[in-house]
Amino acid sequence: METTSRVGAQAPVAEGAQQLSSARRTVDGYLQAPFPWYGLDEAFTGPRWLMQVGTAADGAVEHGSIGHGDEPSVRGEAGSPGEPREKFAVVVTVAAQPSRRSADGTGLLEATSVSSAAWLAGVGLLSFTWPGQMDHTLRDDWLEQQTETAWSLADDLEGPEWSRLSLPVDGAAASFYYRESEFGWVLAGSTEAGVHLGAYGRGMSAYGLGFSVIKDIAAYA
Template identity: 85%
Template sequence: METTSRAVAQAPAAEGGARFPSARRTVDGYLLAPFPWYGLDEAFTGPRWLMQVGTSADGSVEHGSTGHGDEPSVRNEFVSGSPDEPREKFAVVVTVAANPVRRSADGTGLLEATSVSSAAWLAGVGLLSFTWPGQMDHALRDDWLEQQTETAWVLADDLSGPAWSSLSLPVDGVPTPFHYRESEFGWVLAGSTAQGVHVGAYGRGMSAYGLGFAMIKDITAYAG
């Protein structure tokens, strides 16, 4: 799973409850992707919005995320005002191109193919980007995030391990197996589609058990 996607996924998130800048909403990168994008199916009737795409060393789009529900912010008990304040309800869908052969950044070698583990890791890191433990000083968040990112990497490489359970959810109307895990910060899942892409997802405040996924017919509809 070693790719430039790892660097993209670790881009610093806004702190203090701040939203991501509106620049992330551009649809241009999504339109360059040679693979179909996935989101929640039509049973979800709430807001939909773009996030960001990840590229390979040669600039090709390899993965990206679409958001559903409330736009999340990085929050903890000190910035949310009250521990009883409801968290945002959101689900983010990560689409990862199934690439069997990928070149390294210097063009001299090949990288490991993308897989369901790639989608699981990107989803796990995505959830972490909106997480800040309440008992932790903001100055320590970078160290915490680095440690938790490595943990997400290890978990994604062991999808058959005890941290994961099995979950069947519809993808384009067809029951599809997913790997699923929960944490105090939310949930993460990952699986594959018949359209040649891997799908990961993460969220909180919305139950993963009632979700369904579908190929997005018009990605520009997510641009608002």
């Protein structure tokens, strides 16, 4: 699969709201990116918030996430009786990169692709979820197994686990790969702006979403 390596991708790990807070980056990292950032379009009028950026070994920004709706916290799927389910959608922007030499010139970095966006979105959703019947001490093992599954699924976008979904990007219809699970939904596609898009969420239907370039990322500071 032509995708960012899992080490370089810096996928989020799960430690609840504390992890979300500690992983939060200032807008500075987003401003350093040489590519445009995407979020939900103007039809979404709820809260928007920065999450984190991922960088290569040389410090170049390669991807990042923008949250929409309720800020998610790690919780078992069962939740507490009567507890409202969080409603959120996270948009992941991934720079479209060909295979290229590493900063020290000693090797090649893997290319990024739609699969890169699909994997980052898949593990992003997992980072805020675990089965309600599972003991917290087993979560690391569960997360490792599910991360491997997300990797395999992202490597097989034409497989039976995925369907196709058409959603607007900058006002024009675009095709996305889409799948649902008991934890939420994940989708991934590409844009004409030279980036790949991934998204994940729960409590908000993916079918009514649209995406557009964020005109002023500094406004999120």
